[in-house]
């Protein structure tokens with residue numbers, strides 16, 4: 169056996185199947201030598217067996233059909249291990265898509281060319297092939313739609329789905345993402361006209377409400393709240409955003425940066441109520457169970473016929489608690505190759521609590537870039553001899569007011585850690601940058617409206633954390649000059 173194949177075989181055995189159980193699959197047992205396998209022709213008997221999945225056994229199963237699942241599927245295909253061997257079980261009725269679009273182009277008003285499937289199926293976000301449902305069929309990947317997994321039996325290596333299917337897996341990848349946090353029913357969280365947004369079905373329900381709405385309240389000043397509020401004013405709706413913090417996106421923005429965004433939102437017609445708590449959502453007095461107002465902690469009332477709650481999300485650990493949870497950050501505990509404590513069981517994307525090597529801490533990251541990279545890393549570790557530890561650099565971005573005719577389209581990116589002191593350069597129009605500096609080192613950078621070359625510099629800076637002259641940076645007269653200073657510090661550090 170050539171050494172590369174032997175290495176592949178060894179890695180597959182260690183990372184993949186638990187050796188406790190011998191699985192008998194409904195297809196030839198050439199699993200570990202896949203790279204050398206000649207794919208069966210589409211009219212051969214073998215192919216028909218693969219495609220029909222006559223029995224309950226599956227070699228590789230991904231639970232969840234979101235961003236991470238889409239990129240995992242792509243990596244299986246790249247390794248030649250998808251055809252007849254990979255099954256994706258998802259709660260949704262759609263093949264994986266780029267979820268961030270749901271609060272961006274998906275919410276554009278009908279006359280402003282909103283995004284619709286199949287336009288944003290995975291991997292549009294990273295420039296790969298568009299993975300439509302047909303793509304999965306062509307690649308021989310079995311898709312089980314609208315059939316959430318309700319139970320896992322770790323000893324027997326089986327999953328039970330809501331429709332009653334029993335699936336025996338060889339290796340299992342949990343990619344169940346998060347669920348949107350809800351207001352309890354007793355304070356009106358379930359009234360009609362109250363929306364949470366996590367998937368296409370939620371976004372469709374919201375669009376249908378926006379089409380009839382007059383007064384919209386968005387609860388939450390984070391990414392989701394900011395993106396939805398920016399979309400609602402494009403529908404010419406009376407829009408108020410309410411949040412308990414002192415300013416927008418408190419987890420990342422400095423007060424000064426947030427002020428610029430708040431001014432932009434106000435110029436676009438969004439009313440902002442900050443430092444406000446919600447007491448409850450009030451139902452209409454006509455008894456139809458529709459929301460009519462938001463009552464604040466101070467007793468004041470904001471009228472609303474449509475309310476969108478964007479107050480965060482929770483890892484969807486669902487039936488997988490026994491796989492081992494992390495109690496600090498939530499989610500399923502994994503190592504640097506996304507292995508859980510159970511051999512042959514992996515977790516990726518939003519639901520995974522993984523070692524964030526660069527900052528030496530355990531983290532859960534709810535961002536699409538991590539979903540993509542974690543899925544790719546996990547599948548490579550599962551299928552090949554790769555033993556590298558995942559080394560993720562935190563990256564966040566958002567885009568708002570992107571629709572045709574808006575006063576100004578806004579796009580920012582952040583890389584690194586938002587710790588230490590900050591230096592802000594630029595006045596937002598045309599661009600602005602914020603640098604986070606701790607113990608004399610550059611730790612994080614946010615750039616708004618940069619050029620592609622400027623955006624490219626950010627991960628280099630955040631990854632290298634070069635020593636930087638704060639006074640010199642503060643004296644920069646433009647964002648370009650500040651970035652030149654940062655670039656210089658990068659070169660000096662080499």
Ligand SMILES: Cc1cc2nc3c(=O)[nH]c(=O)nc-3n(C[C@H](O)[C@H](O)[C@H](O)COP(=O)(O)OP(=O)(O)OC[C@H]3O[C@@H](n4cnc5c(N)ncnc54)[C@H](O)[C@@H]3O)c2cc1C
Nearest residue numbers: 232234235236259267268316317345517518534535536539
């Ligand atoms: C509206 C919105 C806007 C966002 N905007 C941005 C952004 O601008 N930038 C950014 O970086 N990130 C953004 N994110 C976050 C990003 O989309 C997520 O980090 C990413 O989707 C995580 O991928 P995932 O595969 O781990 O989870 P998801 O994409 O959420 O996929 C999880 C899938 O698992 C399914 N599932 C759950 N439980 C089960 C079960 N028991 N059985 C079967 N299937 C199950 C779900 O239905 C879903 O299909 C946004 C998220 C949302 C909701």
